[in-house]
Amino acid sequence: LYLKALEVQGFKSFPDKTVLSFGEDITAIVGPNGSGKSNISDAIRWVMGEQSTRALRGGKMEDVIFGGTAKRKQLGFAEVSLVLDNTEHIFPNMDESEVMVTRRYYRSGESEYYINRRSVRLKDVNELFMDTGLGREGYSIIGQGKIDEILSVKSADRREVFEEAAGISRYRHRKEEAERKLERTEENLTRINDKIDELE
Numbered sequence: 001l002y003l004k005a006l007e008v009q010g011f012k013s014f015p016d017k018t019v020l021s022f023g024e025d026i027t028a029i030v031g032p033n034g035s036g037k038s039n040i041s042d043a044i045r046w047v048m049g050e051q052s053t054r055a056l057r058g059g060k061m062e063d064v065i066f067g068g069t070a071k072r073k074q075l076g077f078a079e080v081s082l083v084l085d086n087t088e089h090i091f092p093n094m095d096e097s098e099v100m101v102t103r104r105y106y107r108s109g110e111s112e113y114y115i116n117r118r119s120v121r122l123k124d125v126n127e128l129f130m131d132t133g134l135g136r137e138g139y140s141i142i143g144q145g146k147i148d149e150i151l152s153v154k155s156a157d158r159r160e161v162f163e164e165a166a167g168i169s170r171y172r173h174r175k176e177e178a179e180r181k182l183e184r185t186e187e188n189l190t191r192i193n194d195k196i197d198e199l200e
């Protein structure tokens with residue numbers, strides 16, 4: 001899966017719109033300590049739907065918005081777009097040759113997600129990435145300490161990594177969703193039967 005570009009605006013240490021275009025070969029990001037290298041991988045994680053503020057190295061979600069410096073006022077929202085190549089139809093449900101995923105977050109707590117500029121839900125973003133190896137649950141971002149984690153986690157957690165790689169987590173996710181719905185329906189049925197019993 002080829003990441004073509006990343007656009008960040010108002011995200012962490014990037015107050016101004018910054019566009020990073022990635023070549024088809026290896027890209028390395030270098031810079032002094034504290035210059036914002038990890039903020040770039042945080043932006044990629046975030047736009048793919050990361051909800052854990054700990055994974056984003058912050059305390060609350062608002063921490064992803066540029067918080068101001070001595071010279072610059074804080075900003076009201078953060079926006080990140082990730083442009084992915086789809087010429088080989090890695091995203092089978094998308095016809096376009098490029099897929100752009102955008103996430104915007106306001107200080108008020110409001111979130112917006114877009115796929116190719118169409119407003120979508122977080123669920124749609126999660127489903128888009130499922131089984132591509134990318135995404136929140138994906139194995140393609142290996143952060144500091146992740147290798148140790150993969151080696152030491154419970155076998156069930158490790159299995160999830162392989163399920164994602166094998167491309168079956170989409171089905172596991174749908175099965176879990178269907179099971180939850182079934183459970184709710186059964187509860188409703190019990191409630192209705194109780195009511196019928198009362199009326200009889």
Ligand code: ATP
Pocket residue numbers: 011012013014031032033034035036037038039040063064065066067068
């Ligand atoms: P290292 O090499 O030490 O890991 P790095 O280049 O990966 O450093 P980052 O951790 O990406 O650096 O960036 C840290 C910088 O980002 C800090 O200077 C911090 O003040 C700044 N920063 C983080 N969040 C915000 C924010 N919300 N608003 C403004 N600046 C922020």
